[in-house]
Amino acid sequence: xxxxxxxxxxxxxxxxxxxxxxxxxxxxxxxxxxxxxxxxxxxxxxxxxxxxxxxxxxxxxxxxxxxxxxxxxxxxxxxxxxxxxxxxxxxxxxxxxxxxxxxxxxxxxxxxxxxxxxxxxxxxxxxxxxxxxxxxxxxxxxxxxxxxxxxxxxxxxxxxxxxxxx
Amino acid sequence: xxxxxxxxxxxxxxxxxxxxxxxxxxxxxxxxxxxxxxxxxxxxxxxxxxxxxxxxxxxxxxxxxxxxxxxxxxxxxxxxxxxxxxxxxxxxxxxxxxxxxxxxxxxxxxxxxxxx
Numbered sequence: 357x358x359x360x361x362x363x364x365x366x367x368x369x370x371x372x373x374x375x376x377x378x379x380x381x382x383x384x385x386x387x388x389x390x391x392x393x394x395x396x397x398x399x400x401x402x403x404x405x406x407x408x409x410x411x412x413x414x415x416x417x418x419x420x421x422x423x424x425x426x427x428x429x430x431x432x433x434x435x436x437x438x439x440x441x442x443x444x445x446x447x448x449x450x451x452x453x454x455x456x457x458x459x460x461x462x463x464x465x466x467x468x469x470x471x472x473x474x475x476x477x478x479x480x481x482x483x484x485x486x487x488x489x490x491x492x493x494x495x496x497x498x499x500x501x502x503x504x505x506x507x508x509x510x511x512x513x514x515x516x517x518x519x520x521x522x
Numbered sequence: 523x524x525x526x527x528x529x530x531x532x533x534x535x536x537x538x539x540x541x542x543x544x545x546x547x548x549x550x551x552x553x554x555x556x557x558x559x560x561x562x563x564x565x566x567x568x569x570x571x572x573x574x575x576x577x578x579x580x581x582x583x584x585x586x587x588x589x590x591x592x593x594x595x596x597x598x599x600x601x602x603x604x605x606x607x608x609x610x611x612x613x614x615x616x617x618x619x620x621x622x623x624x625x626x627x628x629x630x631x632x633x634x635x636x637x638x
Contacts, residue, residue: 358590358597359610363537372542372561405530408573412530474572476536476565480548508536508561509608 372511376486380502391515394423402471456504464490537561
């Protein structure tokens with residue numbers, strides 16, 4: 357089955373992945389809203405339902421519920437998302453996007469071994485050298501840090517870590 | 523083993539965009555050097571086939587780049603060609619096009635489906 361539905365046009369249609377070339381520690385001119393990103397309060401065990409994309413979305417729906425984010429489709433204007441993490445403390449992905457963190461002057465995305473989805477935008481960004489794989493621990497996350505988010509519908513966009521472990 | 527025997531489906535979402543994707547060289551080079559308004563469609567094919575194997579399902583032989591683009595085009599028939607769309611690929615054992623309209627907004631969460 358193939359379904360289609362309208363999505364908004366881009367603020368900057370020149371390059372869906374240009375955001376990945378930005379250094380978030382320098383002055384940024386950002387078009388479009390940042391995604392407010394929460395850290396989940398409970399770990400998620402990796403499974404075939406996190407390493408492949410299916411209609412079985414329980415892990416992602418539970419994470420969104422814990423973060424107080426409405427189910428997809430009923431969310432109001434503020435874009436928000438939640439980071440899922442492995443029981444060993446490694447970041448996996450968000451509920452609808454792959455993610456990267458600015459570490460040592462480059463974007464680092466969790467490796468597939470942690471159980472995250474092998475997104476097609478993620479694959480492109482790795483091939484283009486715009487992100488690299490690495491381990492990201494939840495204990496190293498900082499409230500207010502700028503995040504790189506990506507999927508095959510939006511391309512890349514920036515988020516801000518809004519909550520983490522207190 | 524067929525996906526029809528399960529209570530879930532493999533899915534994939536991608537962008538259809540004649541403005542931002544069609545002329546993008548990074549997209550063309552990954553689409554057999556042919557321009558396409560579908561974002562990284564060949565990667566979507568790869569991922570669906572890989573996912574089918576992970577679930578011990580057999581991917582249908584018609585799951586090729588050309589066939590999938592044809593099915594996506596069928597899904598978009600009658601739609602505004604200047605609009606951008608999210609295309610959902612569901613149920614790997616069948617290629618049955620279906621379309622539905624959802625209200626536009628400033629960000630794509632309102633389309634009612636997951637993107638990741």
